[in-house]
Amino acid sequence: MHTSKNSTSLLDYQGIYPCPVCRLGKIKSLSLMEAFGCDCGKNIFTADLEKQLLKMPTMQPPLTWYWNGKCWQRGQLEGREWKWYHWLLVVGFVMLPTALVALSAYIFPATPGSNLSWLPTIWVGLAFLLHLGIVGWLIIEFYQFPFWTYLRVSWRLLLDR
Numbered sequence: 001m002h003t004s005k006n007s008t009s010l011l012d013y014q015g016i017y018p019c020p021v022c023r024l025g026k027i028k029s030l031s032l033m034e035a036f037g038c039d040c041g042k043n044i045f046t047a048d049l050e051k052q053l054l055k056m057p058t059m060q061p062p063l064t065w066y067w068n069g070k071c072w073q074r075g076q077l078e079g080r081e082w083k084w085y086h087w088l089l090v091v092g093f094v095m096l097p098t099a100l101v102a103l104s105a106y107i108f109p110a111t112p113g114s115n116l117s118w119l120p121t122i123w124v125g126l127a128f129l130l131h132l133g134i135v136g137w138l139i140i141e142f143y144q145f146p147f148w149t150y151l152r153v154s155w156r157l158l159l160d161r
């Protein structure tokens, strides 16, 4: 066991810290283990006190956070940084199919007044929403944002109030 460094701003096994994953629970060291657990009950972390790092080993690759004395900073993950050109891919992925569908609806318009004249509009909207949904899901996966844990813990806190 590490000894307390006599300051509450350092990461040590005596302290209680906000959970970097759900951001709502608190993490504290598990008894007899050099590990932290969140009181949301789900997340277990290992710590590197020398580097003031917290690691979530159940994620692959492991997620890390750096304790700066006040809050957690997301550690750098190899190949997992969001680059500016990713936005180009996102916009392209959503806009290109939508534009193609819109273009074909424009070139081959439905007969006005026919039963299916509303179809191209719905089709364009669906293409947009579908691709937006796919991109949103990919972004959640990219950041490994624990969406369901977050929802569950917020809901529980709401009920406890």
Ligand SMILES: [Zn+2]
Pocket: 019, 020, 021, 022, 023, 024, 025, 026, 038, 039, 040, 041, 043
């Ligand atoms: Zn948590």
